Amino acid sequence: MNFYVVDAFANDPFKGNPAGVVILKEDIPKSIKQLIASEVKFSETAFIKKISENYFKIEYFTPVSEIDLCGHATIATFYVLKEKNLVFPNNKYNLHTNVGKLTILIENDLVLMEQAKPxxxxxxxxxxxxxxxxxxxxxxxxxxxxxxxxxxxxxxxxxxxxxxxxxxxxxxxxxxxxxxxxxxxxxxxxxxxxxxxxxxxxxxxxxxxxxxxxxxxxxxxxxxxxxxxxxxxxxxxxxxxxxxxxxxxxxxxxxxxxxxxxxxxxxxxxxxxxxxxxx
CATH class of the missing domain: 3.10.310.10 (Diaminopimelate Epimerase; Chain A, domain 1)
Incomplete structure (x- = not known):
C-alpha cells in the first residue's frame, strides 16, 4: 500500500494540517485501517480506492475512531492523486463518503471539495x-x-x-x-x-x-x-x-x-x- 504524509492547506512544508493518505488497490478491513491510523497518529488518515475513471471511495480514521468526513484529509488525498497523475487539473470527480456522494473540483493548483448539504x-x-x-x-x-x-x-x-x-x-x-x-x-x-x-x-x-x-x-x-x-x-x-x-x-x-x-x-x-x- 502506498502511504503519504501530506501537509494540507499549505504552500510550504511543515505548515497547514498534516494528514496520512493511503492509496488502496484492494480494500482492507476497517480494523486494519484503524490500527494504521492509531499507529501513525495523525489527526486523520484517509484511505482511498478508485472505483472507476472519475469515481473514488474514501474513508477517514482518527487515532481513536472512524469519522464520516474530513476536509483537510480529502484535500491532501486528491493533491496526492493529482501529483501521481491519477486525477487531472480542470476536471470534476465523484467521491463516495459516509455522508453520501460529493464532488471534487481540481482547479489549477487548488483542490476544492463539495461538502454535505449544509x-x-x-x-x-x-x-x-x-x-x-x-x-x-x-x-x-x-x-x-x-x-x-x-x-x-x-x-x-x-x-x-x-x-x-x-x-x-x-x-x-x-x-x-x-x-x-x-x-x-x-x-x-x-x-x-x-x-x-x-x-x-x-x-x-x-x-x-x-x-x-x-x-x-x-x-x-x-x-x-x-x-x-x-x-x-x-x-x-x-x-x-x-x-x-x-x-x-x-x-x-x-x-x-x-x-x-x-x-x-x-x-x-x-x-x-x-x-x-x-x-
Missing amino acids: ELGKVYDKETIAEILGINSEELDERFKLQASYTGLWDLLIPIKKKETLLKLEPNLEKIKEFTKENNIVSFHLFTLDEKEALANTRDFAPLYGINEEAATGTANGALLYYLYKNNLIDEKKVYKIIQGESMNRKSEIFGKIENEKVFIGGKAKIIIEGNLKV
Missing part, C-alpha cells in the same frame, strides 16, 4: 460556552449566535470579538469533550472577523475525537462559511480565504465558496513523506 442547528447559551473557554461572555462577538452548523459534521461556531483573545485563550478541553459528547457535536470552532489578511481567523478543538486542537479543519470552515452566508456577510460564487493554525505555529490557508447553496472548501498541499506500508 444546515444550521441549535443555538447554545453564551455564558455556558464562555465558562468552558475560560473567557468572559463580553469577549464573544455579540453580533452572532453561538450555533451548531453542519456540512458533513456538526460543529459549534463560537464568535470571538478580538483576534488577540482568540489566539491567547486556553479552553478546558475536558469540559469541551463532555459538552460535545452530550450534544452530539464534533468540535468547538472558534472564529473572529478581526482579521486583516482574510475573511476570518479560526481555531478548532475536538478532544472527543482525540484532537485537542487542529491546524486546519475543512469541514468546520465550510460550516462557518455557510453560517456567515446565512448571516448575510458573504456573497455567492466569491472565493474567500480563512486562516487557521496560527496559535500552533502551523499557519494554514483554507479557501472556500458558496455556489447554488452548495459549500466548497479547498486549498493547496505539500507531500512531505511517501513510502510503502508493510501490512
Whole structure:
C-alpha cells in the first residue's frame, strides 16, 4: 500500500494540517485501517480506492475512531492523486463518503471539495460556552449566535470579538469533550472577523475525537462559511480565504465558496513523506 504524509492547506512544508493518505488497490478491513491510523497518529488518515475513471471511495480514521468526513484529509488525498497523475487539473470527480456522494473540483493548483448539504442547528447559551473557554461572555462577538452548523459534521461556531483573545485563550478541553459528547457535536470552532489578511481567523478543538486542537479543519470552515452566508456577510460564487493554525505555529490557508447553496472548501498541499506500508 502506498502511504503519504501530506501537509494540507499549505504552500510550504511543515505548515497547514498534516494528514496520512493511503492509496488502496484492494480494500482492507476497517480494523486494519484503524490500527494504521492509531499507529501513525495523525489527526486523520484517509484511505482511498478508485472505483472507476472519475469515481473514488474514501474513508477517514482518527487515532481513536472512524469519522464520516474530513476536509483537510480529502484535500491532501486528491493533491496526492493529482501529483501521481491519477486525477487531472480542470476536471470534476465523484467521491463516495459516509455522508453520501460529493464532488471534487481540481482547479489549477487548488483542490476544492463539495461538502454535505449544509444546515444550521441549535443555538447554545453564551455564558455556558464562555465558562468552558475560560473567557468572559463580553469577549464573544455579540453580533452572532453561538450555533451548531453542519456540512458533513456538526460543529459549534463560537464568535470571538478580538483576534488577540482568540489566539491567547486556553479552553478546558475536558469540559469541551463532555459538552460535545452530550450534544452530539464534533468540535468547538472558534472564529473572529478581526482579521486583516482574510475573511476570518479560526481555531478548532475536538478532544472527543482525540484532537485537542487542529491546524486546519475543512469541514468546520465550510460550516462557518455557510453560517456567515446565512448571516448575510458573504456573497455567492466569491472565493474567500480563512486562516487557521496560527496559535500552533502551523499557519494554514483554507479557501472556500458558496455556489447554488452548495459549500466548497479547498486549498493547496505539500507531500512531505511517501513510502510503502508493510501490512
